[in-house]
Amino acid sequence: MNVDLPLTPDYDAWPIEADLETVSFTPRLVTVRWSDGRESRYHGIWLRENAADATTVNPATRERILDLSTLPGWPEIGDAEIDDSGALCVDFVPEDRRLRFHPGWLRAHDYDNAEDPEAPPVPVAAWQGGSGQGPDSLDASGLLDTEPASEAEEAILAPALESVLGKGLVRLRGLPTEPDSLEAIARRIGPVRPTNFGQLFDVKAKPDPDSNAYTSIALPPHVDLPTREYQPGLQMLHCLENSVEGGEAVMLDGFAVAEALRTRNPEAFATLPRVRWCYANTAKATDYVWYAPMIRLDERGELLEVRIADFLRGPLQADFEEVEPAFDALMTLQRMLREPEFAIRFTYRPGDLVIFDNRRLLHARDAFEGSSGHRWLQGCYMERDEIRSRYRMVQRARRQR
Amino acid sequence: MNVDLPLTPDYDAWPIEADLETVSFTPRLVTVRWSDGRESRYHGIWLRENAADATTVNPATRERILDLSTLPGWPEIGDAEIDDSGALCVDFVPEDRRLRFHPGWLRAHDYDNAEDPEAPPVPVAAWQGGSGQGPDSLDASGLLDTEPASEAEEAILAPALESVLGKGLVRLRGLPTEPDSLEAIARRIGPVRPTNFGQLFDVKAKPDPDSNAYTSIALPPHVDLPTREYQPGLQMLHCLENSVEGGEAVMLDGFAVAEALRTRNPEAFATLPRVRWCYANTAKATDYVWYAPMIRLDERGELLEVRIADFLRGPLQADFEEVEPAFDALMTLQRMLREPEFAIRFTYRPGDLVIFDNRRLLHARDAFEGSSGHRWLQGCYMERDEIRSRYRMVQRARRQR
Incomplete structure (x- = not known):
């Protein structure tokens, strides 16, 4: 499976550790099931703000240009499916726009299952000293x-x-x-x-x-x-x-x-x-x-x-x-x-x-x-x-x- | 009344807006009355830490060198008086040390009567804009x-x-x-x-x-x-x-x-x-x-x-x-x-x-x-x-x- 990088709203690479298998939706929520059995829910409004297309992100800087409050209404979901490349595709109403989301990026930002998204990249470990101890x-x-x-x-x-x-x-x-x-x-x-x-x-x-x-x-x-x-x-x-x-x-x-x-x-x-x-x-x-x-x-x-x-x-x-x-x-x-x-x-x-x-x-x-x-x-x-x-x-x- | 600057633990000048008139004390507290009638209480331990002498402050840098916990005990007050120059003099036991405090400095740090010592030097005033408004x-x-x-x-x-x-x-x-x-x-x-x-x-x-x-x-x-x-x-x-x-x-x-x-x-x-x-x-x-x-x-x-x-x-x-x-x-x-x-x-x-x-x-x-x-x-x-x-x-x- 191959998904183009512009599908993600930043410069990072998002390895695909599991594939999207099924998707269901309500007007405000998309629920996906991954190939390893995990289930993740994403709010429609969260997906809309974090899309990677050129109405959302300036392609030159990868910085957001979307102001959610200027949309014609609360972004609701008209349809959701997994496309041939394995990406999640969501149709938003009343905006009438189809947006695609990279599965590796989605998985890395799975706030529904996240333990502590703010956890530091290296755990903070308090230490004692004493004789003979020195710095790394x-x-x-x-x-x-x-x-x-x-x-x-x-x-x-x-x-x-x-x-x-x-x-x-x-x-x-x-x-x-x-x-x-x-x-x-x-x-x-x-x-x-x-x-x-x-x-x-x-x-x-x-x-x-x-x-x-x-x-x-x-x-x-x-x-x-x-x-x-x-x-x-x-x-x-x-x-x-x-x-x-x-x-x-x-x-x-x-x-x-x-x-x-x-x-x-x-x-x-x-x-x-x-x-x-x-x-x-x-x-x-x-x-x-x-x-x-x-x-x-x-x-x-x-x-x-x-x-x-x-x-x-x-x-x-x-x-x-x-x-x-x-x-x-x-x-x-x-x-x-x-x-x-x-x-x-x-x-x-x-x-x-x-x-x-x-x-x-x-x-x-x-x-x-x-x-x-x-x-x-x-x-x-x-x-x-x-x-x-x-x-x-x-x-x-x-x-x- | 004239008091030398080294009586204060910093480089600032402390104009004397009122004189010290009377002083009384208990082992842990000095109470002074000012010429304008104000009464201020200072804890003995607070006075001890904020003295300006060379056992408390490095004269070259005006930075503190005293570590309170190395004193022979909780600093208590053995005597307190106003000296000829108008400064507050306090005898500390068990340390057996007489220390002097500048009245202008004491008055400026009168935490007993302070409204809000952290109040910003210029009050923060929120502002609205609107047509015709511009910056100062x-x-x-x-x-x-x-x-x-x-x-x-x-x-x-x-x-x-x-x-x-x-x-x-x-x-x-x-x-x-x-x-x-x-x-x-x-x-x-x-x-x-x-x-x-x-x-x-x-x-x-x-x-x-x-x-x-x-x-x-x-x-x-x-x-x-x-x-x-x-x-x-x-x-x-x-x-x-x-x-x-x-x-x-x-x-x-x-x-x-x-x-x-x-x-x-x-x-x-x-x-x-x-x-x-x-x-x-x-x-x-x-x-x-x-x-x-x-x-x-x-x-x-x-x-x-x-x-x-x-x-x-x-x-x-x-x-x-x-x-x-x-x-x-x-x-x-x-x-x-x-x-x-x-x-x-x-x-x-x-x-x-x-x-x-x-x-x-x-x-x-x-x-x-x-x-x-x-x-x-x-x-x-x-x-x-x-x-x-x-x-x-x-x-x-x-x-x-």
Whole structure:
């Protein structure tokens, strides 16, 4: 069976894992049975909006041009059948239009039987640390020699994307140590999100520092830029030099800590998503302030985001009665963040690049002795969308091969 | 009365609008009375975390270094008094530390009497359009000749920032028409957020377009990049050329439309924040997908965000029973988006720059006749944080003058 690609409203390939066998319909519903026995129902209005013809989608961009509310009435089904090519054909009234649907596409969008259409492409797995644990490490020494979007690039990037999606963290090794090479490396995944600290930022002890990160003091576990409405989804830290004593890197899965808090101290866990802390970075030339909870949950109580960074909090501005419970919960969390079993610890080696989810993982570092050598990381931010898009492109390429 | 600035834990100036007159305390609470009769209570633990001394804040960065949970116990108050300079002095036990608090700073963070500490600096005012209405327009012809962060720059930017914060929209006129000059203009506010469409993007009819925006067809009211976890907070569109027939710009306040929907059709309004639509942009080299409601409300039912863009929606993947109500609500909204009383319409003039809130406003355009002349806009994105930071810096500069 062969069905032309323009039958699908996008650029993807939709392998046909089962054939359409029978179809029945009512004015508002099409019901199909597949060759493996599955039954799927599709609403007429859903089919009408998601057709792939030139009245629905601009053929040049594959973007929708149909505005459902301009149709002569609620799209109802006048007839439905499976054509010789195996596609579903539906006649719509009052529009008087026959539209065809690709069976592979229909099956992939079978909302009637879908478990969780929003399930992430790689399951999110919370992790604990403890001694001897380290990040997933991958040899990426050939990355910049590969063609962009080639199979060779994909072979290096795909497992890295998977680690970031699932564990929120990966370490690539063997990368160049030229200053600013992070920009070309990052571009292999997507565009960088610049901030007031620049396109790339230099993490080293600086005179007149505008952040604790730019000193040699220890940094407690934190996310970066919680002072923004949306703290960046990804952070990359690329080691160019590291010959100091101290300065060991520490990483924790904020989701693992939050889940442990939920178990051990339900009251503190209930407080943190409710209280909106003030996050503030009032520097000499900028003044960022945002109010948000330290832990955000979705409607089902699942973790969405952590926003933890003691050195970037301003004065709490909560209801009077909430202040002591808020600080009590905060201190419970602070104590847990010091427990060694949550943390992985490692020392940056020049050429290492750590990519991590800045809305889930917390990073910290020990103090270092500035006079004992040089420690120079370059960093940048990116949105998590880029990792997901890149990962979907890898899957699409595999489907099309 | 004169109090040194290092008494405050940030770089701001805190004018003293009332003096501290009396103070009393319990182990966990300080109560002060001000010269205008106001009474304010501050928790001991809140005071301790927000002190400005060198055990609490790194003097070089003004960022907190204190971790409350490392103190020898819950910070309790041993004594409290007003010193000769008018500052509040508090002795903390068991730490055995005396800390001083600036009265202007204390007054500005009086959470005990605060109405709504998160209230935006400029009130958000929903607006209707209708014939003859246009955006707030400001002459910005001298902008690029001013010194960055000067009073002259502030005189041009401050009213523009206010319009964007309050109405979600402003039009600056008289700017240069050189290609790429948008970059220097945008930088006067903050860093640009690049995307897969580049740092700046060109809105003109292009061969092989990867978005409906890059054709000459009409675009329905929409936000940009709803396919991202966080659609950019701000969009800037800068007109370089416009000699075509058609292509009139249309803008709507998505919050005004949503509020009208809430009044006219409560059922449709209840549906839209509940249903998570699929937003998708599956181009040849990228594949962005995100699931989110079309209208987002906060815990109090106030509008947070609209995410409306028919041409960037993928197939709805909702519960079977939700599909027809979702499309019914969608079509109700689509019809409202065509009502002329919500819209303002205007024609871009070369040198115009329109800045608008891309999570609140919807923009659209009429089709234009490509062969009748040239229409060339350059655009970019930015986070709303930048407008707020810039506006706070203007306020800080005014306090310090």
